[in-house]
Amino acid sequence: MRHHIENKIYHVEILPPKQETEKLEVDLEAFAVKFRRVMESGYCACVTDNAMGNLAFQGTEMIEELGLEPREDLVMIHLNTFHTKEALDEILETCVAKGIRNLLVISGDGSDRLPRLQPLDIGAKGVEAVTSVELLRYIAERHPGFFHLGVAFNPYEPEEHEFGKMERKIAAGAEFIITQPVIGLHPVVERLLAKYPQVPVIVEAWMSKKLDLLSEAVGYEISPGTPYDPIENLKSLHSIYPHCGVYLSLLGFKTQYDLVKDCWK
Amino acid sequence: MRIVVCVKQVPGSSEAKIDPETKRIVREGVKAVMNPFDAYALEEAVRIKERLGGEVIALTMGPPRADIALREAISVGADSGILLSDRAFGGSDTWATSYALSKAVRKIGGVDLVICGKQAIDGDTAQVGPGMAAHLGWAQATYVMAIPEVGEKEFLAKRMHEDGWDLCRIRFPAVLTVVKDINRPRVPTLKGRLAAQKVEIPTWTAQDVGAEADKIGLEGSPTRVVKAEPPAARNKATL
Numbered sequence: 001m002r003h004h005i006e007n008k009i010y011h012v013e014i015l016p017p018k019q020e021t022e023k024l025e026v027d028l029e030a031f032a033v034k035f036r037r038v039m040e041s042g043y044c045a046c047v048t049d050n051a052m053g054n055l056a057f058q059g060t061e062m063i064e065e066l067g068l069e070p071r072e073d074l075v076m077i078h079l080n081t082f083h084t085k086e087a088l089d090e091i092l093e094t095c096v097a098k099g100i101r102n103l104l105v106i107s108g109d110g111s112d113r114l115p116r117l118q119p120l121d122i123g124a125k126g127v128e129a130v131t132s133v134e135l136l137r138y139i140a141e142r143h144p145g146f147f148h149l150g151v152a153f154n155p156y157e158p159e160e161h162e163f164g165k166m167e168r169k170i171a172a173g174a175e176f177i178i179t180q181p182v183i184g185l186h187p188v189v190e191r192l193l194a195k196y197p198q199v200p201v202i203v204e205a206w207m208s209k210k211l212d213l214l215s216e217a218v219g220y221e222i223s224p225g226t227p228y229d230p231i232e233n234l235k236s237l238h239s240i241y242p243h244c245g246v247y248l249s250l251l252g253f254k255t256q257y258d259l260v261k262d263c264w265k
Numbered sequence: 266m267r268i269v270v271c272v273k274q275v276p277g278s279s280e281a282k283i284d285p286e287t288k289r290i291v292r293e294g295v296k297a298v299m300n301p302f303d304a305y306a307l308e309e310a311v312r313i314k315e316r317l318g319g320e321v322i323a324l325t326m327g328p329p330r331a332d333i334a335l336r337e338a339i340s341v342g343a344d345s346g347i348l349l350s351d352r353a354f355g356g357s358d359t360w361a362t363s364y365a366l367s368k369a370v371r372k373i374g375g376v377d378l379v380i381c382g383k384q385a386i387d388g389d390t391a392q393v394g395p396g397m398a399a400h401l402g403w404a405q406a407t408y409v410m411a412i413p414e415v416g417e418k419e420f421l422a423k424r425m426h427e428d429g430w431d432l433c434r435i436r437f438p439a440v441l442t443v444v445k446d447i448n449r450p451r452v453p454t455l456k457g458r459l460a461a462q463k464v465e466i467p468t469w470t471a472q473d474v475g476a477e478a479d480k481i482g483l484e485g486s487p488t489r490v491v492k493a494e495p496p497a498a499r500n501k502a503t504l
Contacts, residue, residue, distance in 0.1 A: 019452060024462075057455045065455045115449055 001102070001148060001176035001200040004073075004245050008264045010043040011076065011178070011202055011247040016062050019055040032066045034253055039071050041261070046104065046247065049078040053109035058087075060094040075100045076150070079139075080108025081130045085121040092139065096146060104150045104178060105139065107131045133165075136172040150176040153201075155188035156218045162188075163195070170199065178247050180217050181206035183233055185240050193241070202245035205234045207256055231256065234263050266319030266415075268310040268378045269370055270343065271397070272303040274327055274334045275387040283493050299334045302382025304341075304450040306443050310380050311342035311451075313415055320344045322373060326354055326365055332466045340453035340461035347373070351470040353478065358486035359388070363396025365481050368474040370401060378420075379440040383408055394442035404439040410446040 004011070014034050017027035038045040047059030059077045063070060077100055079091060095103070110116060117130040124134040136149055151174040154162055166177070177196070181204045182189055193201055206214055211228035215221050237246060246264070251257060274297040284291050310321045323338035325331050326349040335346030349369050357365060370376050379401075384391035391407070398405030410430060411423040419436045425444050453461075471481055479485055 024458065055452055057458075061455045065459065113450070113452060 001150065001202070001245070004044060005200055005202075005243065009074070009245070010041075010260060010264070011046050011245060012038045012043050012251055013046045013048060013247065013249045014038065015048050015051060016057045016059060019057065028062075028066060031062060032068060035063075035066075035068050037253065037257070039069070039074060042071075042074070044074045044076055044102070045070075046076040047078060049080045049106075049108065050082060050111065050114060051078075051109070053111040053114075055111060055113055058091060060091050060098070060100070063098060063100075064094060070098055070100055072099055073101060076102035076104055078104045078106060079135070080106045080110075081117045081132070081135055082108050082110045082114035083117060084115050085117065088117065088122075089142075092143060096143060101146060102148050102150065103139065104152065105132045105136050105174070106152050107135075133168045133172045136169060136174060140173040148175050149173050150178055150202075152180070153177050153189075153192055154180045154217075155182065155186050155192070156180060159188055159191075163191075166192070166196075170196070174199075176200040176202065178202045179204050181214055181249060182237065183211075183228075184236055189241070193244070200245065201241075202247045203237055203241050204247040204249055205237050206230060206250065207234070207248050207252065208250040213250075231259055231263065234260060238264055266313060266317050266378065267373075267376050268313060268319065268321045268380060269324050269373060269376050270303070270307045270310045270321060270338065271366055271379065271381045271393065272307065272323050272325050272334045272338050273300045273382075273385045273387075274298070274325065274331045275300045275385055297330070297333065299337050300382055300385045300387075302384060302386070302443070302445065303334075303338075304382070305445050305447050306380040306382045306441075307338050307341060307343060308448045308450040309412065309443055310378075312448065313378075313412070314342070314344075317415060319377075322347060322376075324366060324369055324373075325349065326357075326362060326369075329468070335466050336461040336464065337453070339464050340457040341451050342457070346464070346466050348466050348468045349474065350468050351472075353471040353476075353482050356483035356486060357481055358488035359390050359392035359396055360487060361481045361485040363393045364400050364485065365471070365474065365476050366393065367397045367400035368476045369469060370397070372469070372474045377437045377439075379403075379438075381440070381442045383442045383444050391442065394440055398440035401438070401440065404435045405441070406433050406435055406439065407442045409441045409443045412441075412447075 016031055021027050035045050050056055119127050119130055122138040124130055132151055139147055151169040177199055179189055207230045209228055211226045212222045212224040276295040277298050314321050321343045323335045323343040323346040325334050329350055332348050339346055349365055354365055370379060381394035395405055406422040406424055408425040409422045410425040412420055414421040419434055422433050422435055423430050
């Protein structure tokens with residue numbers, strides 16, 4: 001992942017269509033257009049896994065069914081713990097077949113409709129529930145050396161607890177870290193960088209103008225209408241964290257896409 | 266094993282409205298979803314098929330757009346779908362509906378098992394499954410929470426009660442209604458969803474299934490809704 005940062009490769013989030021969509025064909029086409037555009041730009045397409053617990057189609061099946069061609073090393077699949085063992089293995093096998101090596105391994109938000117991996121499913125002992133730590137170990141054992149495994153870091157969680165979790169994630173095989181959205185300088189991210197100088201860190205830039213949508217992630221209420229300029233924040237993140245990569249969430253493909261390339265100088 | 270699963274399109278739970286004149290649920294212009302309990306019926310049928318072979322046929326009665334529910338059923342493993350649609354069915358209560366559905370089951374032929382969700386979330390009657398069993402003259406088990414054994418001629422059903430459960434050995438053919446404890450329905454794959462969009466859904470009319478005119482629609486429905494209104498607002502209380 002270090003070379004993504006050195007080569008100024010943005011990580012661009014793409015959300016697959018939701019299961020409940022009534023305009024599937026349109027949504028599939030929109031996904032394909034975005035994916036191809038990211039590939040053409042030489043950025044890394046990051047495909048979410050039932051983000052926020054909303055049931056959506058899987059990244060791997062989207063790539064497979066739509067006949068999309070991932071460029072080597074430029075696709076990252078999010079993978080959470082809300083799968084059956086069979087579905088998990090199928091996703092991993094598809095990634096191997098398609099040469100998709102980057103995985104962001106997260107616990108995930110889940111939903112009543114989604115099954116959760118059980119410790120016995122993946123041979124995890126001494127735990128009551130599967131988290132990203134157990135999932136990391138399972139992937140690393142099942143496909144040794146194939147995947148580059150990333151994990152999430154939330155600077156808005158209680159700090160010591162989050163650093164404790166990060167220690168377990170790194171011990172389980174995490175090779176890079178992606179933060180929750182960061183607005184400007186964040187002292188907890190500074191601490192993260194100081195603690196893991198050898199681990200590539202990618203900070204998430206919130207590209208929606210609606211800052212209040214972040215309320216749930218940050219754990220406090222942000223009023224609707226709070227002024228926020230995503231492009232300015234992106235520029236400031238590059239300036240504050242020059243050695244970090246950047247993950248663009250909710251990037252506007254029509255209005256913002258062409259603007260971001262000039263932000264990373 | 267040939268299994269028929271009855272599915273129903275219902276208004277999204279937060280959008281249900283009652284027509285003050287007809288006292289019926291307003292379905293026009295409201296987003297329709299598959300009755301959530303039917304997803305459990307479908308999942309159980311598909312699991313039995315995966316274990317023992319056979320086929321699963323999704324059956325619904327409704328307007329032409331109800332084919333969406335059938336396609337949803339096919340996307341998670343049903344082999345085919347049949348839409349029972351005819352203006353003559355309009356206004357059918359649970360008795361007339363279960364009659365029409367049972368006529369369709371007869372027309373399909375060779376059916377071993379009919380599985381329904383325990384109830385639909387719009388009418389909440391839980392009567393259509395038992396009504397079908399009555400019309401077909403088949404055994405029935407309601408509120409089934411597990412099917413621990415399926416043999417060639419009979420199966421074991423674990424039925425949920427208010428204060429426990431019992432086990433019944435039931436001979437085929439039979440009608441079951443299931444509760445949500447029975448399984449966790451799978452989520453459709455994209456491949457399944459795309460394949461389901463291309464499937465041809467046959468539409469059967471009242472005449473096609475040989476339904477008698479005086480047993481369907483308003484005429485065949487003994488139920489009369491005299492009055493329908495939302496419950497009185499509760500006073501605020503502190504617990």
